[in-house]
Each structure stands twice: as structure tokens, then as C-alpha cells.
Amino acid sequence: QGAQYVGMGKDLYSDYPSARQVFEEADDALGFKLTKLMFEGHQKDLNQTQNAQPAILTTSIATLRVLE
16 A cells, blocks of 8 residues: 555546446446545555555556557
């Protein structure tokens, strides 16, 4: 942890449909809008382990999909 920041992955989400799909799948799997927290939330909430870990993983997988 420590790599997370509000706004991370937002460019990927906006620019690449394959990345957007990853973020949407994460929202569905988690049962809450992780993307809203990541893109518009408060840093203190994103820093919580239960939010930071899925946010980092989701951004990493979205980046991988774009590179593929």
C-alpha cells in the first residue's frame, strides 16, 4: 500500500474501453462503486486497506489489459 491516490486510473477508464470494463467488473464484484471512491473520493477513505488493495489491483489489471 501507499501507491494509491485519488484519481488513479481515471485516464485509463476514460481513454480505453478494455480498462473501463475492468473497473466496471470490480464495481460489480465488490458490490460498491470502487471507481467513484478512486476517482472522486477522499484520500483517507482510499487509504483504508479494504479499499486500497482492490483499488491497486484493479488499476494494475486495467493497465495490463490496455498493454495487451
